[in-house]
Amino acid sequence: MSGVDYARYERWYPSAWRERYGTEFVSLLEATYAGERVPMKASLSIVRAGTLERARELGIVGKSVSDDRAVTGSALAVLMAWTVFVVVGLVFAKYVEHWQWFTAVNERTLPSVAYDVVAVGAILGAVIAGVAALLVLPALLGRIRSYGWRVVAAPLRRTLLVGVCAAAFTAGIVTWANTIHRAGPAPLWPNRVVLLAWFIVVVAAIFIGTASAGTVVRRVELETRTIRRLGSLALAMNVVLVVIFVGVVTFWAATAANAPWFFSSEILRASSAVLHPASTSSPSAFTVVGSTGHDMPIVLVVIGTAMLGSLLVALYAGTRIASRLRRVG
Amino acid sequence: MTKADLAGLRRPNDPPLLILTSLAGGSKHGYALSKDIEAFAGIVLSPGALYGAITRLEERGLIEALEGDARRRPYRLTREGSDALAGALRELRRVTDVATSRLAVAGVLA
Numbered sequence: 402m403s404g405v406d407y408a409r410y411e412r413w414y415p416s417a418w419r420e421r422y423g424t425e426f427v428s429l430l431e432a433t434y435a436g437e438r439v440p441m442k443a444s445l446s447i448v449r450a451g452t453l454e455r456a457r458e459l460g461i462v463g464k465s466v467s468d469d470r471a472v473t474g475s476a477l478a479v480l481m482a483w484t485v486f487v488v489v490g491l492v493f494a495k496y497v498e499h500w501q502w503f504t505a506v507n508e509r510t511l512p513s514v515a516y517d518v519v520a521v522g523a524i525l526g527a528v529i530a531g532v533a534a535l536l537v538l539p540a541l542l543g544r545i546r547s548y549g550w551r552v553v554a555a556p557l558r559r560t561l562l563v564g565v566c567a568a569a570f571t572a573g574i575v576t577w578a579n580t581i582h583r584a585g586p587a588p589l590w591p592n593r594v595v596l597l598a599w600f601i602v603v604v605a606a607i608f609i610g611t612a613s614a615g616t617v618v619r620r621v622e623l624e625t626r627t628i629r630r631l632g633s634l635a636l637a638m639n640v641v642l643v644v645i646f647v648g649v650v651t652f653w654a655a656t657a658a659n660a661p662w663f664f665s666s667e668i669l670r671a672s673s674a675v676l677h678p679a680s681t682s683s684p685s686a687f688t689v690v691g692s693t694g695h696d697m698p699i700v701l702v703v704i705g706t707a708m709l710g711s712l713l714v715a716l717y718a719g720t721r722i723a724s725r726l727r728r729v730g
Numbered sequence: 731m732t733k734a735d736l737a738g739l740r741r742p743n744d745p746p747l748l749i750l751t752s753l754a755g756g757s758k759h760g761y762a763l764s765k766d767i768e769a770f771a772g773i774v775l776s777p778g779a780l781y782g783a784i785t786r787l788e789e790r791g792l793i794e795a796l797e798g799d800a801r802r803r804p805y806r807l808t809r810e811g812s813d814a815l816a817g818a819l820r821e822l823r824r825v826t827d828v829a830t831s832r833l834a835v836a837g838v839l840a
Binding site: 410418422424425426427428429430432433439442443446447448449450451453454465 | 759760761764776777778779780781782784785786789790801802803
């Protein structure tokens, strides 16, 4: 016995693919690597191919995928991008709260408008996501009535599990962050490691949730009319995501230009001192106004990168929807 | 031969083209394909790339699976696969013919 479990590599692929090619694929791995570990390059190739196969199954990529599946899958990709925006948007809102305290009155107009645009975009996005859920709900309930809960039990369980893990991690981080504020200055690297771990957990939860939603939608068999409406909503969501992204970048740029000290660690600690008067050891909020600050704080860089990445996914999916929407049905 | 027919068959190192070329010599299962391609083209296809290409080629009807044992299923070219390979080779030959004649004029090739 080699001890190397080659079968675990086929788990990167969707179940329909595994059923058709799984056994011979594992046989190929056994013959090629003969008990040795699969090299890193080949492992990454399997991860890439399996992920692509899953995306193809959802309808997100592939020219040969039917128009119905392409529009539904691409709408799910836009929904996934929206979910990323919600998560990082909440972090953004928390990070920049009280920004007005540190910006001169005559320089508040642009960031204020940008902040309001982001808030309105968030509300519009939530409405669009809600309408999309309501569109799918009757078909989903009908399916459950006909075939029972087993139709959705497994993906629902997966989504709940990762959702609860991500929520628990988030709650833990928030509690921990408040403790740090009260404890005063702390070394940066543990914060960054924990933040990175949180980010990975949340992104994994969003991916698994989207894949599960895709599984459910595929089993539900939506009407042509519903698919068209979902496609149109996804296109509207694309516009909202662009508006939110532009709002965030404008806010960041305006604040970096007019009140760079807002992004300095001193000011954030000072802000914390104002919020938590018990920690009076922190400097007054206003003693650091006029200092240089760092206009590329790591949190905003992560937020901006996550938003840009998901926006690109949404725009790709939107293009796919726009090119196929008329051919649905 | 349309552009869609030639998808994945344009460059000599495209996995679908290598697989069709290998199967032109007779039916083979995944491991035999991999070894044959390595022998005639010097290219080691990763398992992900090999089975990604096999999946697409079978989906397009260019290859088909034969009855095999449970763990190794051989594949063979279909009629459409042979036509696609012939079309791809004509495209490649056009380029190589031009390159060959120009290098001959320049005296690089005899």
